[in-house]
Amino acid sequence: MRIDTDAPYGSDVVASPTPVLSWITEVETPSWRQSSAEIVVERESGAEEARIDGDASVRVAWPFAPLAPREEVAVRVRVSGLDGVAGDWSEPRALRGGFLAEGEWIAASIGLAEPAAAAQPAYLRTEFELGDGVRRATLYATALGVYQVALNGDDVDDQVMKPGWTPYQFRQIHETTDVTDLLVGGRNALGVRLAGGWATEEFGFRENARTFYAEQPSFAAQLVVEYADGSSETIVTGTDWRAATGPLVSSSLYQGEHYDARLAIDGFARVGFDDSGWARAAAGDAIVTPEARTSPFVRRIEERPVVEVTTSPSGATLLDFGQNLVGWLHLRVSGPAGTVITLRHAEVLEHGELGTRPLRAAAATDSYTLAGGGVEEWEPEFTFHGFRYAEISGWPGEFDPADVTAIVIHSDMERTGWFETSDPLVSQLHENVVWGLRGNFLYLPTDCPQRDERLGWTGDIQVFAPTASFLYDVRGFLDSWLDDLAREQENADGIVPFIVPNVLGPARPAAAWGDAATVVPWVLTERFGDVDTIARQYPSMTSWADALLDIAGERRLWEGRFQFGDWLDPDAPPEQPADAKTDADIVATAHLFLSTDLVARAAELLGHEDDAVTYRALAEEVRRAFLDEYVTPSGRMVSDAQTAYAMAIRFGIAPVEQHAALGARLAELTRRSGYRISTGFVGTPIIQDALTETGHVDTATRLLTQTENPSWLYPVTMGATTIWERWDSMLPDGTINPGQMTSFNHYALGAVADWLHRVVAGLAPDEAGYRVIRIAPTPLPGFDHAAAEHHTPYGTARVGWQREGGRIRIEAIVPPNTSARVVLPGGEELEVGSGEHEWTVDDTVVTAPPASVSLQSSLAQIVDDPAAYRAVLDVLEARKPEAAEALRLRTPWLPDRELGETLSNRTGTDVQEAVADALAALDAERGVAR
Known part of the structure; x- marks a missing residue:
């Protein structure tokens, strides 16, 4: 059995006096359910016990008296099943109160008295005397900048870039570090290495770049020393500390770091260092009272x-x-x-x-x-x-x-999700998604990690949160960022800024970006069973929805305002990334519905009955306005583009009886584009779901496995090891996209991985936190196997399928204390309890025999036949490359237009005859009668 808390991964420090508790039970009994749990906390004052009846084991409220600051306890759990059998006690889980009491923060901020340059790195030190019998010593430290502390020559921890980036004017984080073993009775020395980091960086684009928070870094700390006799003392930062410059000549996130080892000040964090040439530290910029860290290190x-x-x-x-x-x-x-x-x-x-x-x-x-x-x-x-x-x-x-x-x-987050499949390019795509997350989850979810940006764009994480929540335990990471979002929003009359923290000027509303305020909390509830975050964020959710409803007015349409729209639609010009095929007003009103609907669902979940009724009615008004304005009764949309149809289906705006028509048109548009991707930030995460939900698995498979530009796999064929910002961040000739905005590590378009996990492998939450799991694999044509594994809050779940001689074998693992609703290929539905399961069904994918192809074949028939399509392109690329490029990129692959007609406008008869010969040869090879 494993006990989990909200402590950062690998830590025992909790930020709340009443930490929630979760535990994972390991038991081989099939369909095991918990009937009760006994919890014991060992405190200095003695043991306390509590009993929890029922099957709750995820995010259980602290059932004891609150922890005190710096209090150290050990928690153990023992569970009983419905069979009445009690398990063994768990190993004790140590916890330590990492927070400060009200008013306990007394440290002053200090820095260099006379910096030699802008954002000058600094070295700070002090020495102090301690008595004998130190029982516990706790360092609370923070910076308007980035720092590391050493005591008596040794760094206090292995963290880097502390304390990270938050909206410093509203929220500051302190680290809580047990440094007892680094201190000695008598004389001690404390040294600090300090640089500007995010606090002194110049943010903004081109000539608008400027320092936002501070001109110089500053540091604040207090060391609380407790003695065995019950007494204590606190060493705090102040102007009696010493400060100097040193070998770190300059440091900048964007520009880099320059270090001159000839200026080394070895031993400055040790007793006896000669700091006579150092100046007294000066008072630094004011730092708001810091809070204990809740996000990972x-x-x-x-x-x-x-x-x-x-x-x-x-x-x-x-x-x-x-x-x-x-x-x-x-x-x-x-x-x-x-x-x-x-x-x-x-x-x-x-x-x-x-x-x-x-x-x-x-x-x-x-x-x-x-x-x-x-x-x-x-x-x-x-x-x-x-x-x-x-x-x-x-x-x-x-x-x-x-x-x-x-x-x-x-x-540093716990890895929780894996995916594998028989298609090596798709497997590499998934690996690229993982590395994209790793590179951009650094204290906050950034857009990119390399250029003069690295900002917490809300739109990127809004679409990627479900994928992230499967791959890693990002609950604490995103919970902390949402806290920052709410504080920025409070300062902007309910409007969510484009980025959090916001350093780009006054906040303006933008669909799919600001909707992170409603979507991300809901994802944390859905994937982690985290009602606490959605309860805390509920005012933020309602403020965002109310602001949008006010903008929409009585028409209930969000229109005529600035929007990013379906950002980076591949047909948009390089310098106009918002110029998408789907009208921006349609994107905006669809997200107005999405957010209002999510607020209604949150209100219902939290028991706010009046709000639930109000927002449900408002969501219905928006839905009706959207349908009346943008969808015809026959199921065609004003913006006849994939993203529009995908939103209407996936957001639940269109009635179910219209889904067949909408899905058919979506599939037709996808084929018309040659099965190349034709969506941007908004449409890309949902198009595959919209296709498979409406029965177009073949179309979704062709879209997934396309390797031509633009597609998910084109970057893979170009050697990408992360997700690109643009579909064509690098052009086929090896030239970087000419746009001024190009990144090769941008996770947003990798949001398709969530569909791979949920739909292709078939592993998804059916109730919050995977309390009930949905097992519904979708064997894709041409794939031999796929599998996903996820460490849910209840334990490890796994679903995998494999083709075997005309049959499909599905294997699943359902963790204890949960159940699963299963939909097998072919449609059979059943419910199962925990344990290992296996089913074998007929392979329902039918491969039709190839039809004869010729110049008289329709363009739709050619593009639906990969071998025929390749035969045509091979001839054109060899005989007339410009015609091949035109056919590939500018041809609508329609069912009523012949291949020969299209080629006659682009090639001579000799090329047409060569194409005809190639198709005839293909027919002969496949044994197809002409």
Whole structure:
């Protein structure tokens, strides 16, 4: 049995005096259900016991007296089943109160008295005397910037870039660290390394970039020391501390870090260091009273070696780490004092050179100046880069790639989800999604990790939250970010800004972006059974819905305002990414319905009955307005584009009786586009669901497995190891997209992975937190197998299917204390309890024999026949490449237009005859009579 709390992954520190408790039971008894649970907490004052009747085991309210600050307890659980058999007691789970009491924060903010430059990195220190008999020592620390603390020469933890980024003017985070083992009786020393990080970065685009929070970093801390005799003392930051500059010459998230080892101040965090040349610390910018951390720590997660060293056409030495990642480089080098090693970073190569244009104003350059005298090791500390490739210059002597290692950093969350399939390209696509999450979940969910942006765009996480919630335990991570969102929103009259934290000016409403306020809390409830977050966020949810309803007015249509729309529709010009096929007003009103509907559902869940009635009625008014304005009775939409149809189906706007017509048109438009993707940020996460829900599995499969540009798999064929921002961030000739906005690590379009998990593998929550699991695999044509595994709040669930000689075998694992509703291929429905299950059904996918193809075949027949399509393209690419490109990108693949008619407008008779011969040869090869 495992006990979980809201403590960050790998920590025993809780931010609340009443932490929720969850436990996972391991039992082999089929269909096991908990009947009760006994919980014991061991405190210094003695043991307390509580009994919980029923089967609740996820996010159970703390049944004891609240914890005190710094209190250490141990919790054990024992459960009994409906059979009356009690299990063994769990191993104790240690918990420690990481919060401060009301008014207990007394530390002042300090920094450099006379900074030598903007955003000047600083070193701070103090020494203090302690008595004997230290029982416990707890360090509370924070910064308007990023910092690390060392006590008596040793860092207090392995976290990096603390305390992360929150809206500093509204919410500041403090770390809570047990440092008892680092202190001694008598004299002690505390040293701080401090840089600006997000607090001093210049945010904004082009000439609008400016510092938003502070010109200089500052630090605040208090060390609470408790003695065995019950007494205590507190050491706090103040102007009696000493401050200086040092070897970290400059540090910036965007520009990089520059370190001169000749200026080293070794031992400054040890007793006896000579700080006579240091100045007194100065009072820093005011820091709001900090709160205990609830989100995961950021740590060094992984190291990756150089996989290849190449020389660029210009003669530069380039290192390839084989994976687009986020972090920095670690060096091991020796050479003369004053030697400068320069490191430049980029995600891709363009014609053999480092592709830095997408970085825009971000230099992403680090440098290290050697002290000389032996082997030196160094890595940056207060910056990070998104890169696969690095250019290294200035290396003294012969370069050995073993002396450079890439350090991967991100928020340290528990991995909870996996997916596998027989299609290697789709498997790589899924791996790219995972790495996209890893690179962009760094204290907050960012859009990209490499250029002069790295912002918490609300639209990206709104569409990606379901995928993220399957792959990792992101509950605490997103809960913390939603707290920031609500505080930004409070400062903007209910409007959710484009980004959180907001550093881009006054908040403006935008559909699919601001709707993160309603969608993300609902996802946390659906995937983690987290009612606490949705209860806290409920005022934020209603404020957003109310603001939109006010904008929509009596017509209940959100129209005529600024919108991002179906952002990055592949048909939009590179410099006009909002110029999508689906009208922005349709996108806006669809999301007005979505958010209002979610508020109604939240109100019902929370027991706010009057609100539930009110918002349900308002949602119905919006639904009716949408249908009247944008959908014809026959099921055609004013914007005849895939995203419009997908929203009407997937958001539940259109009545069920219209779904068949809407789905048929959606499938027809998808074929018309040659099964290439034709949606942007809004349509991409939902188009596959809309197709499969309405019976068009073949169409969804063709769309998923398309490798031509634009498609999910095109980047994979181009060697991508993360999800790209644009469908064609890199063009087929190896040239970077000409738009000024191009990232090669942008997870939003990877939101399709949620469909892979839920629909293809068939593993989804049917009730909140997977209390009831939905098992409904969808064997895709041409796939041999697929499987998904997820560590639910109740334990591990797994669903997999495999084709075997005309039959499909489905295997499933349902965790204890849950049940599953099962829909087998072919439609049989059943309910099962926990345990291992297996079913075998007939394979319902029927492969029709190929029909004869010729110049008289319709364009629809050709594109529906991959072999025929390939035969036509092969001839055109060899004989007239420009015609091949036109056919591929500008041909509507219609059922009533012949191939020969289309070719006659683009090629001569010789090419047409060659195509006819190729199709005849294909017929002969397949044994099809003509």
